[in-house]
Amino acid sequence: MSMIEFNHVGKYYGDFHALKDINLEVEAGETVVLIGPSGSGKSTLIRTINGLEPIQEGHLIVNGYDLADRKTDMNKIRKDVGMVFQHFNLYANKTVLENLMLAPRKVLKMDEAENKANAMKLLEKVGLVDKAEKMPSSLSGGQQQRIAIARSLAMKPKALLFDEPTSALDPEMINDVLILMQEIAEDSDMTMLVVTHEMGFAREVSDRVIFMADGEILEDTPTAQFFEKPTEERAQQFLSQIKH
Numbered sequence: 001m002s003m004i005e006f007n008h009v010g011k012y013y014g015d016f017h018a019l020k021d022i023n024l025e026v027e028a029g030e031t032v033v034l035i036g037p038s039g040s041g042k043s044t045l046i047r048t049i050n051g052l053e054p055i056q057e058g059h060l061i062v063n064g065y066d067l068a069d070r071k072t073d074m075n076k077i078r079k080d081v082g083m084v085f086q087h088f089n090l091y092a093n094k095t096v097l098e099n100l101m102l103a104p105r106k107v108l109k110m111d112e113a114e115n116k117a118n119a120m121k122l123l124e125k126v127g128l129v130d131k132a133e134k135m136p137s138s139l140s141g142g143q144q145q146r147i148a149i150a151r152s153l154a155m156k157p158k159a160l161l162f163d164e165p166t167s168a169l170d171p172e173m174i175n176d177v178l179i180l181m182q183e184i185a186e187d188s189d190m191t192m193l194v195v196t197h198e199m200g201f202a203r204e205v206s207d208r209v210i211f212m213a214d215g216e217i218l219e220d221t222p223t224a225q226f227f228e229k230p231t232e233e234r235a236q237q238f239l240s241q242i243k244h
């Protein structure tokens with residue numbers, strides 16, 4: 001079974017049809033990048049996957065659970081599917097270490113010593129052990145985003161969703177975050193869906209590129225093929241605009 005499966009999914013904001021007949025399968029371990037013009041529905045699409053935006057049409061199966069079924073408990077999905085946002089969304093009144101330990105303690109009921117050891121290991125992975133007792137506001141944007149990623153990893157998720165994770169960062173911070181994301185993508189068990197304008201990351205790290213426009217998926221193409229020559233004219237135009 002696929003990790004994520006959209007089956008004729010439609011989403012409306014009031015009368016506005018934001019996602020139109022979305023069909024998409026993502027297998028466990030895949031890294032998929034979503035690109036497309038502003039307002040094409042990329043953020044909306046990934047926010048539907050962990051139930052942050054409800055869908056009105058079709059079926060969306062995530063890790064075996066159907067989000068169109070009202071009886072589905074969203075917490076079961078969010079436990080296995082983490083989300084990294086543009087603006088980090090760390091708990092401002094908790095230390096870095098507490099940010100990492102909170103969800104494993106509350107949701108996974110993880111033993112305190114194991115939780116702390118796991119959190120410290122993740123801080124080491126993201127190169128920020130020395131920030132464990134600091135408050136998030138004392139960190140740079142790039143550091144905060146690496147902590148946000150570590151916090152998602154602390155739940156040992158099966159899939160991670162990234163919504164423009166580097167768009168709010170100063171240019172010199174972007175690379176550290178992209179390198180970390182690349183390391184995570186190289187873990188063959190992790191499923192990743194990434195909305196990004198970073199074409200270098202898309203080209204080097206992703207397995208597949210999804211190109212969206214006006215709430216539709218226009219292309220779903222293996223990465224090398226997409227960058228060689230996208231089939232759709234709108235994708236060709238989009239690529240030629242951002243290459244310059």
Ligand SMILES: Nc1ncnc2c1ncn2[C@@H]1O[C@H](COP(=O)(O)OP(=O)(O)OP(=O)(O)O)[C@@H](O)[C@H]1O
Binds near residue numbers: 016038040044045
């Ligand atoms: N909460 C909302 N209420 C009403 N309309 C919304 C809402 N969120 C998004 N939209 C509209 O849905 C469309 C898709 O928005 P979305 O943010 O998913 O696009 P996007 O491709 O991620 O854009 P960007 O690259 O600019 O972030 C846009 O026209 C947007 O104005």
